[in-house]
Amino acid sequence: MKSVTLLERIQTLFGSMHNPSSRQLLTAIKQLDARLEDVTPFLKEPGNKPYGRQMFYQNDHIEILVMQWSTYLDCAPHDHGQSYGWVQIIAGSSDHWIYEISPASLPLERLNRKEKSGSYLNVGKGMIHKMGSRGEEPLITLHVYTPPISGMKVYDLNKCAVCIVSEDCGAWWPEEQKQQLKTVRLKGPWENEP
Numbered sequence: 001m002k003s004v005t006l007l008e009r010i011q012t013l014f015g016s017m018h019n020p021s022s023r024q025l026l027t028a029i030k031q032l033d034a035r036l037e038d039v040t041p042f043l044k045e046p047g048n049k050p051y052g053r054q055m056f057y058q059n060d061h062i063e064i065l066v067m068q069w070s071t072y073l074d075c076a077p078h079d080h081g082q083s084y085g086w087v088q089i090i091a092g093s094s095d096h097w098i099y100e101i102s103p104a105s106l107p108l109e110r111l112n113r114k115e116k117s118g119s120y121l122n123v124g125k126g127m128i129h130k131m132g133s134r135g136e137e138p139l140i141t142l143h144v145y146t147p148p149i150s151g152m153k154v155y156d157l158n159k160c161a162v163c164i165v166s167e168d169c170g171a172w173w174p175e176e177q178k179q180q181l182k183t184v185r186l187k188g189p190w191e192n193e194p
Helices: 006-014 022-032 036-042
Strands: 051-058 063-069 084-091 093-101 107-116 120-123 128-134 140-146 153-156 161-165 180-185
Touching: 006 022, 006 051, 022 084, 022 120, 022 140, 036 084, 036 140, 063 128
Parallel strands: none
Antiparallel strands: 051 063, 063 140, 084 120, 084 140, 093 107, 093 128, 153 161, 161 180
16 A cells, blocks of 8 residues: 655645635644654755755645754744744754844844644744754754745844845845845844934
8 A cells, every 4th residue: 555645645734725724724734743754855954054944845825844953053033924834843852932022123032942842833923933953853843834935034133133035045144135135223222212
């Protein structure tokens, strides 16, 4: 008997979704039940970035990516444009920071918690967060977003700046100018209003 591949399971569960709710996405990602052996063929080494990412499913309504995380670099605080979705921790563990926007539009850390293998993290519309690998086992995550991400904002808290990045850039400050679609300087908490 032929086993059903991960991509076939994804097509069955996500292929007919149009504007799914967060709950529908969570139900589908849990039913997908992706395991390390399912995503291993899609993994990309992170190199000098916080993670290596591989999009392996996308239509007009959904995108699904797998990420292999660096053991020494966290991603930058970021949102997901107008998208929302879920992150499944397939292997390893992660520190997960959630931010809120200060009156000066600078993200301030609100919550930091450790997430373990088997966890599902909600990524709400407009939510700003960052992640990083923690522990001995490599961090591998599966990400499901709707609609496909565009207009993602990445924050550099040291520079007090935010940048809207191109779709080929991850959650890090872009090294190439063409990946910076728009950059805005924010006020630091030490700067007084005039």
